[in-house]
Amino acid sequence: MSKISLPELKKQLKTYKPEELVSIIVDCYKSSEDVKKYIHMMLDPEHTENQLFEAAEKKILIQFYPDRGEPKLKFADARKAISEFSKLTNNQVRTIELMIYYVELGVQMTNDYGDMYESFYNSMVSMYQSAVQKIATDDSGALHRMFREKLIFIMQRAGNVGWGFQEGLADAYYTYVGGFDDED
Structure with missing residues (x-):
């Protein structure tokens, strides 16, 4: 063909x-x-977007905290859910919400189960960095104001684990959106 x-x-x-x-x-x-x-x-954009958002959240959650059994930690599946949502809806705010949710669950998991492996932390830092890069594209600072508390809370909660995890998150935050803090 x-x-x-x-x-x-x-x-x-x-x-x-x-x-x-x-x-x-x-x-x-x-x-x-x-x-x-x-x-x-x-x-039916509004209704469908809500359904897609909830489905993506569930796909992400299942990788960290499944209904039964051990966590799957198939990060590719969680990332795919975020990517599909983004492509179908083109809603930057809710895409960032999903990205932050992914990292929040990763931080929660490390606090619940203890230190993880290096590629786990790399995946969390990479997603966090992608989220703050998207936030940094908004020159008005509105996205930063919307997500600032969550981003900082994630950094703080990551302080109890190894592999330079908190430092990686902080580096991404201050590299891309830390300047907005000076304006607030």
Whole structure:
């Protein structure tokens, strides 16, 4: 199957009758869970966004604190939930909320179970850094004001564990959004 360019696709779709386009969309809807989510987002954005947010939160939570058994710690699954939510909703604030939630659960886990392994901490610091980088793009400082307390609380709670975890979080915070503190 050869790839068709976007302009070619648009040109081709313009030749179809409305009922044929509806049929194509329905077939796509039936064939792909991602298309289904996208269409729901287009038709009922607020309700769908809330559902997607709750589903992403649950996917993240299960990696750290499953209903049964030991934690899975499949960080790729948790990160994928955040990424999918971001792509489907394009809601930066709620995406940052999910990113911070991921790190909060990681810090909670280290406080509950003790020291973890280095790649665990690297994953937490990486997500925290991604969150503060997104926050730093808001020149008004509104995002920083919204998340400042949580970000600082996470740093404080990470002080009881090893591997330079707290230092990594603090470095990310002060590198990207620490300047906003001077303005408050």
